[in-house]
Amino acid sequence: MRVYVPLTLPGLAQAHRTGTLGTGALTAYAVTPGLREWYVSDDIEELEYAALSRAAAASLRLLAADPEAARRRIVVAVDVPDGAATADPDRGLDPASIGEVRVAGPVPLAKAAAVHADSADAEADVTAAADALGAADMGDDDARFTVDGAEDHELLWYGVQEIPHLVG
Numbered sequence: 001m002r003v004y005v006p007l008t009l010p011g012l013a014q015a016h017r018t019g020t021l022g023t024g025a026l027t028a029y030a031v032t033p034g035l036r037e038w039y040v041s042d043d044i045e046e047l048e049y050a051a052l053s054r055a056a057a058a059s060l061r062l063l064a065a066d067p068e069a070a071r072r073r074i075v076v077a078v079d080v081p082d083g084a085a086t087a088d089p090d091r092g093l094d095p096a097s098i099g100e101v102r103v104a105g106p107v108p109l110a111k112a113a114a115v116h117a118d119s120a121d122a123e124a125d126v127t128a129a130a131d132a133l134g135a136a137d138m139g140d141d142d143a144r145f146t147v148d149g150a151e152d153h154e155l156l157w158y159g160v161q162e163i164p165h166l167v168g
Contacts, residue, residue, distance in 0.1 A: 002048060002113065003028035003085050003103055004055035005076045008062050008069040012076070012115065013167040020106035021076060028078070028103050029055040032087040035099035052077070052116060054099040056155055060147070064130040071127040072118040074166075075155060078103075078111050109160070116155035117166060125149045 005021055005028045015021045029035075031047040039050045052075060059073035085101040118126055129150030135143035158166060 001030060001080055001082050001085055002051075003030045003078050003080055003101060004052050004116075005078055005103075005107075006055045006058035006062060007074040007076060008059065008066055009072055009074055009117075009167060010066070010069050011062070012074050012163065015076070015109050016163050016167055019109050021078065021109055021112075022105040022107065024105050026103045026105040026107060027058070028085060028101050029058065029099040030085050030087075030101045032099050032101060034087065034091075034097075038098045051099045052155070053151070056116070057151070060126065060129055060133065060150060063126065064133045071123045071130060072120075073122075073126060073150070073155060074118075075116040076109075077113045077116065078107055079113055080107065080111065109163075112160045115158040115160060115163060115166060117158060118153055119156050122150065122153035125153060 005026055029051045031044070031051050035050060036047060039047060041047055055075040056073045059075055063069055063071060063073065080103055085103045087101045088097070091097040129147045132143035132146040136147045
């Protein structure tokens with residue numbers, strides 16, 4: 001099963017140093033029954049993209065909580081055994097947790113299939129979005145527009161062999 005783990009650049013650097021993602025259970029995003037119902041598609045590529053997008057939004061939340069982290073959203077795509085990722089059935093349609101799964105961890109970085117990251121030209125919009133996230137959560141339409149500006153940037157795909165370049 002493919003899961004998408006939201007990180008920051010410092011989190012990716014730590015994973016690169018230790019060879020593992022996390023020190024315990026991880027929050028990730030995947031194609032869950034709740035995501036399928038929310039996205040209403042049978043196309044697996046569209047569903048995977050939706051899960052990746054949910055992880056990118058979670059990465060933005062990590063950035064908002066860490067003002068020292070470089071303002072680039074990071075998502076690591078990891079293949080885990082079926083059953084290793086579990087969704088909370090009671091929160092399946094909770095808008096805040098659509099596609100969210102828990103993965104028993106730590107997960108070896110060697111299981112990563114790819115890294116998705118913002119390009120440098122997205123940093124200004126990602127910075128503004130991280131700063132506006134709290135107000136957007138409180139219903140501020142202008143702040144929501146700012147957050148959506150970061151979501152307009154597509155994450156770039158990187159092979160795992162490119163991680164040293166990303167964190168360097």
